[in-house]
Amino acid sequence: MSFSKHILVTGGAGFIGSHLVRRLVKNYPNYLIVNLDKLTYAGNLENLNDVASAPNYRFERADICDTAALQRIFSEYQITDVIHLAAESHVDRSIEGPMEFVLTNVVGTVNLLEAAKNHWNDSANHVFHHVSTDEVYGSLGDTGLFEESTAYDPRSPYSASKASSDHFVRAYYHTYGLPIKMSNCSNNYGSHHFPEKLIPLMIHNIIENKPLPIYGKGDNIRDWLWVEDHASAIDAIFHNGRIGESYNVGGLNEWTNIELVRFLCRLLDQKLDRTPGSAETLITYVTDRAGHDKRYAIDASKLETELGWKPSITFEEGLERTVDWYLANQDWVEKVTSGAYQAYYEKMYIGR
Numbered sequence: 251m252s253f254s255k256h257i258l259v260t261g262g263a264g265f266i267g268s269h270l271v272r273r274l275v276k277n278y279p280n281y282l283i284v285n286l287d288k289l290t291y292a293g294n295l296e297n298l299n300d301v302a303s304a305p306n307y308r309f310e311r312a313d314i315c316d317t318a319a320l321q322r323i324f325s326e327y328q329i330t331d332v333i334h335l336a337a338e339s340h341v342d343r344s345i346e347g348p349m350e351f352v353l354t355n356v357v358g359t360v361n362l363l364e365a366a367k368n369h370w371n372d373s374a375n376h377v378f379h380h381v382s383t384d385e386v387y388g389s390l391g392d393t394g395l396f397e398e399s400t401a402y403d404p405r406s407p408y409s410a411s412k413a414s415s416d417h418f419v420r421a422y423y424h425t426y427g428l429p430i431k432m433s434n435c436s437n438n439y440g441s442h443h444f445p446e447k448l449i450p451l452m453i454h455n456i457i458e459n460k461p462l463p464i465y466g467k468g469d470n471i472r473d474w475l476w477v478e479d480h481a482s483a484i485d486a487i488f489h490n491g492r493i494g495e496s497y498n499v500g501g502l503n504e505w506t507n508i509e510l511v512r513f514l515c516r517l518l519d520q521k522l523d524r525t526p527g528s529a530e531t532l533i534t535y536v537t538d539r540a541g542h543d544k545r546y547a548i549d550a551s552k553l554e555t556e557l558g559w560k561p562s563i564t565f566e567e568g569l570e571r572t573v574d575w576y577l578a579n580q581d582w583v584e585k586v587t588s589g590a591y592q593a594y595y596e597k598m599y600i601g602r
């Protein structure tokens with residue numbers, strides 16, 4: 251069978267990557283989707299059970315820091331395009347140990363850029379789409395939105411590593427003419443989200459009647475987007491975005507952490523048929539995150555105007571779907587939080 255594109259998706263076994271891979275495999279049977287993932291604690295192949303045997307899907311367990319593996323995979327599959335999501339993604343882990351973030355997010359990204367540059371020495375139309383974060387812009391005050399032209403001001407080891415990777419991606423465009431595209435998205439939520447991040451952690455702890463750790467006063471603001479809407483934005487940018495351009499992705503959906511956690515408490519009290527107000531008693535204010543960014547908020551008007559993208563569902567609807575998924579998939583949570591992750595989880599989230 252011949253395919254019109256051979257797309258290498260990195261980090262496809264992770265949270266956002268698995269939603270993107272599923273979308274591409276199902277919607278584009280004429281594309282070969284090669285999922286390259288190291289399967290760290292955050293990667294789980296079960297996330298892709300429903301597409302694992304599709305004729306246009308392949309999986310390669312590899313580390314983007316392994317240049318020989320990248321060389322082999324680019325040659326073996328004749329890779330025509332890259333959508334790069336593989337990363338260390340959790341801010342708290344980056345504070346505990348920045349070096350893994352430098353290796354995967356910075357060195358790994360440059361390895362991929364090199365592999366693409368070396369293999370794409372023909373006249374075909376290739377795309378290297380780098381998936382990044384709004385955290386590269388730093389922290390907002392009470393007003394204003396991050397625009398594509400906002401100066402970079404990363405403040406955590408995670409965001410510094412992502413900002414560095416963004417700079418390298420742009421450098422490969424300007425210096426070598428590599429056909430890059432970039433997207434910088436706000437906080438995602440949805441199914442298959444590793445339960446160390448705020449929303450899945452809170453859902454899990456409410457179900458288990460465990461403390462709900464709120465950093466600082468809970469007044470930090472995040473701008474939340476349903477993960478499948480992020481996948482649809484990547485699809486739109488990959489296909490129709492302009493080469494060399496960055497697109498901000500977000501849904502104008504700002505919540506303080508405490509408002510959001512209270513919303514989840516009310517929703518889960520209903521779903522679990524518990525006394526109204528019982529989950530809120532689990533809320534526990536804990537030491538703030540070091541260097542905690544105050545507010546993120548995205549202006550996605552470039553993406554909306556140029557490519558006609560819009561979020562497809564409201565936050566309330568998306569949260570209900572997410573909560574329903576976690577309630578129906580407690581075995582998934584059990585699997586991903588056992589093993590190597592467990593020690594870290596106990597240290598960071600129990601009795602904090």
Ligand code: NAD
Nearest residue numbers: 261263264265266288289290292293313314336337339438
């Ligand atoms: P995730 O942690 O859930 O998944 C990351 C995946 O990358 C995992 O499957 C992991 O096994 C893989 N990986 C890690 N190191 C690797 C390596 N060295 N080689 C190969 N694979 C490796 O992350 P996520 O939340 O799905 O984020 C995906 C991407 O989107 C990241 O680049 C992140 O910076 C970006 N992003 C995330 C959000 C968000 O809210 N989660 C928002 C904007 C941008």
Ligand code: DAU
Nearest residue numbers: 339340341383384385436437446447448463464465470507
């Ligand atoms: O903005 C995009 C970014 O969103 C992505 O680039 C990151 O990969 C992703 O992890 C996410 O980063 P955040 O740091 O914003 O997400 P997190 O879920 O870790 O935290 C959300 C907010 O909730 C933040 O203000 C810290 C707070 N928090 C988090 C946890 C885990 C708590 O108050 N308690 C917690 O236990």
